Amino acid sequence: MQSRIKEFLKIKKSGVTSRERRGLTVRQNGRSTDFIAPGFATGCELACTYCYVARHRTIGNPLEQYTNLSDMWQAVSSHHFSLPAKTSNQCDPNYWTYDIGESTDCLSPANLDYTNWYISKFMETDAKPSFATKLATPSGLNPIPNKGMARIRISVAPQNIITILEPATSNLKARLRSIQKLLDLGYEVHLNFSPITAYYGWVKDYTKLMQLIDTTITDDAKQQLKCEVIFLTHSNVLHNKHQGFFPQAEEMLWTPKWQETKTTQRGDSSVVRYDQRVKPNLISKFKELINLYMPYCQIRYIF
Numbered sequence: 001m002q003s004r005i006k007e008f009l010k011i012k013k014s015g016v017t018s019r020e021r022r023g024l025t026v027r028q029n030g031r032s033t034d035f036i037a038p039g040f041a042t043g044c045e046l047a048c049t050y051c052y053v054a055r056h057r058t059i060g061n062p063l064e065q066y067t068n069l070s071d072m073w074q075a076v077s078s079h080h081f082s083l084p085a086k087t088s089n090q091c092d093p094n095y096w097t098y099d100i101g102e103s104t105d106c107l108s109p110a111n112l113d114y115t116n117w118y119i120s121k122f123m124e125t126d127a128k129p130s131f132a133t134k135l136a137t138p139s140g141l142n143p144i145p146n147k148g149m150a151r152i153r154i155s156v157a158p159q160n161i162i163t164i165l166e167p168a169t170s171n172l173k174a175r176l177r178s179i180q181k182l183l184d185l186g187y188e189v190h191l192n193f194s195p196i197t198a199y200y201g202w203v204k205d206y207t208k209l210m211q212l213i214d215t216t217i218t219d220d221a222k223q224q225l226k227c228e229v230i231f232l233t234h235s236n237v238l239h240n241k242h243q244g245f246f247p248q249a250e251e252m253l254w255t256p257k258w259q260e261t262k263t264t265q266r267g268d269s270s271v272v273r274y275d276q277r278v279k280p281n282l283i284s285k286f287k288e289l290i291n292l293y294m295p296y297c298q299i300r301y302i303f
Contacts, residue, residue, distance in 0.1 A: 005167045008047055008245045011060035016110065021066035026079040026098070031301050032153070032228055033097035033130050034089070035079070038072040040114040041065045041104040046134060047167040049242055049249040050195055053103045055235045055270070063110055073121045080127045090300045092128060097151070101131030107138055116142045119150050132192045134166055136174035137181045144186040152182050153192040153228065156213065158205040161197065165249050172209075176216045183221060191297065194230035197252055198274060198282055203289070210293035222296045229302035231282055233262070233273045 027036040043053060043063045054061035066072070076098060083096055091097045100106065100122075106115040115131075122129040123146055130151040144150050157165070159172045170178075182189045191213070196202070217225070234253050242250055259272040274282060283302055290297060 004245045005047065008060060009168055012043075012047065012062045013045065014062070016063045016065075018065045018067055020068045021072060024071055024075040026075055029099060030089075030091065031303075032091070032132070033099040034091045035096070035098045036102050037076045037098040037100050037118075037129070039066075039101060039103050040069060040072065040118060041111055043103070044105045045108045045110060046105055046169050048134065048169065049165050049167070049246045050197075050232060050234055050238070050253055052233065052235070054241070055238050055268070059241055063104070063108075065110070065114065069114070069117060073118070076127075077121075077125070080125060092151075095126055095128040095149070097128045097130050098122070099131060100129045101133070105133050105135060106131040107133045107135040107141065109138070112138055112140050116140070119144065122150065128188075132194070134162075134169040134175070136170040137178040137185075141185065147186045148188045148224075150186075151188040151190060153190045154179060154182075155192040155194060156209065157193070157196075158209045160205065161252075164252060165197070172212075173216075176213060179217050179221050183218075183224075188224060189221065190225065190300070191227040192230075193227055193286075195232035196229065196282070196286065197232045198255070198258055198278070199252055203285060206286070206289055207293065210289055214294055225294075225296060226298045226300050227290075228300050229283075229286055231274055231279060231303065233271050234259070235268075235270045236272065237270045 021038060024038045029036050041063060043057065043061045045063055051061060080096060086094060086096050100118050104111060119129055123144060128149055128151060130153065132153040132155050134155045154175050156172065156175060162169060162172055179189050232253065239250055239254050258274055258278050260275045261269065262271050262273050263269045264271055290299060
């Protein structure tokens, strides 16, 4: 298993490329953020087995970075300038929010300079950048001058799930230690429970996870903490690609008896999600766990 993961990572890291980004459209979101900004990269240096970005890219989903950063920022700046005053919603009560890392992990080493640059541009406005990460806070992440005006969503899962599904990412304890580091750097920090996979024993594992979070993070972190919750969507394309590299992961990800096909907003009909006869029970149970073990943590959205 480990040798195949090393082989997979070698494929990823041997294919890093750069070019100008063609698509500069700011897209509507309404879940994690109000909008999705043109990202500075696609792919990453990690190897999460369920990654939706990898569904229609070459094996390994290698990192591709875009060089025309000024064009991306001009698109975001023009878009933000055209907006009316913000109306409070679950994305943020006060500020328009933009996801800058939809297709990559902004804290991976190769991306860090780009991330610092993009965040610094947002600091010149009253718009709030945001991204999710599965990596511990690197020493090179810059502090921000406007406290709380950038949001980082720390992805969390039980460590046994991280080990199987998220090779080459930071372990759970390192991610939790990052919460206070990020707060000290001026960032707002939320949690990203994503993707949650259903398996026999998941309730027990997530109970332990929430208990660990509760006893690890500070009161300051709890006072500002919110979360987003996304249950797994997978793909038969990715399932077939990864059979040889991640057989143990696919046993967990590919569970047809609990899943049904769906068509995404982009017209992708290869995607599977948890059956709508099953999913409401999963959502209800997760809400119950949050209320029991982390009642201070508002769920911004769950699906």
